[in-house]
Amino acid sequence: MQNIKFLILRFSSIGDIVLTTPVIRNLKAQVEGAEIHYLTKPQFSSILEDNPYVNKVHVLKDAFGDTVEELKYEHYDYIIDLHRNIRSARFKRRLKIISFSFEKLNWEKWLLVNFKKNKMPNVHIVDRYLDTLKVFDVKNDNKGLDYFIPVKDEVDIQTISEELKNGYVGVVVGAYHNTKKLTKNKLISICKKINKPIVLLGGPDNKEEGEEVKNAVKERIYNTCGSYNINQSASLVKQANVILSPDTGLMHIASAFKKKIVSVWGNTVPEFGMYPYLPHTDSEIMEIKDLNCRPCTKIGFKECPKKHFKCINDLDEDYIVNKISDLY
Template identity: 50%
Template structure:
């Protein structure tokens, strides 16, 4: 490498969980090669996830298209582009920037074969390890320290002040939302889980989950606090950091919980952990995660991402989840 202080652009445009899953790449690059200057490119709505990261010198925002983005970035004179998104948009960016690049393997063919024919040719490898393979040409090694999530001081939550009903009691953080409906536990299942759990719960999610959270909180007013739609992402992360345990579907909050090495109940619907997106914990963790999933369904996985409704109309991948298993895990504090 000719430049004694190489400048690298890491690219991951979305979304919350995927960006959190790239954090070991940032940490390993910077701690193992302090001379590297790391820049990060993402969409504007996700920039706040990366901005507090001390390993990143500068966060850049994706513009309307690859050409406009490349025009903004051209003056940075990057030595390498590390493409951790790897789609047509980032291909256009790399072509326009005309600098050496390395892209991670999305294993789209293997995922398609698993979804379409249920042929399991998926590698037994987490996506974090595939991200790290993208920078192995630089000599980067996995440090085994798991994920990172850095909370800005303005987002630190004082639980007794914000949620006086909880006070200083141990509580469970329950993520009720997800990017796709087929990743969410149905409302009636959530109600049963909340009824069975003996500990106080704080419900987390976005504005789109506020009504679901309100329905649950009205039913269990003394035990359940609805924070859906009321917190910024960093504040939700602060709540998760202070929780005794975290219950979450396959969503960004699950990966944030893994970044804080929390005990996690990970709930899976139409997608499967074998895609390599299960909780990624430090090598020395004392808090192994627990999976809740319905194995053996001939229709699962029906997508590598998710749907707004079950394509088969029965939604057995979530309807058959055992609420008692989730509650028993939560109550074992």
């Protein structure tokens, strides 16, 4: 049988790409002869490099036309658009291939942000992604998210400290937007109360803050922010006993490994449909539900528009710490 070639479009970011992995797996498993290619930004291609269900990863080139020419050469049968923005629309117009796009529900999100009227369906974004495959009779296998770490990126935890071989709490320091993450003072206070070894997780942008938290806490804490690439950070997530994370990419990677997750929510809300997908069943979401200014945006801000940042500052630290202790 001749292969059926699919091109999946999702350009960014870490968590969003991880959330598309059930589409990749189910399409590959349930459509006979499916050959799956994926187009994303260069900085995110490593997330997919060891995924056995992806035949080829393409990255956006500096010149739009160069990317188009590369894709035309592949002679795809279908496009699965899981980004649905102006850029993906341009690719679909130029490639002139039958395409299926997921519903972003921007109107419903706008109502929730601006009028606090929740018209969002009680459906996770993973299932909305999978809806694009209905025409191929693809169904959700309910196996959750995937993350495949290349052997070269597996981290021996004892190279950080012998203390960590018996377990640790992974604490995610950063998020792309400040209003989604714990403040530095909140992080310090929580970490001081956690009576277990801690590994701080994050990218280069979080390295300085991680050092400040580490220096303030002093004992049983290790800052890995900026010292490891995304696959290596995923390895650290995989080996943790518990993960404390805001609504960010490493939270979704933790879900892929069925980790026990304590997720903390600032300006965004789980109702947007991007809460941890099929993580360990003991995982818990922490949020201030009765705050009438949440959600203040569907993405995030540099600082709280109201200046009080109650969605994070009012989170019960002792409850978070006790939950981490219970899950450990």
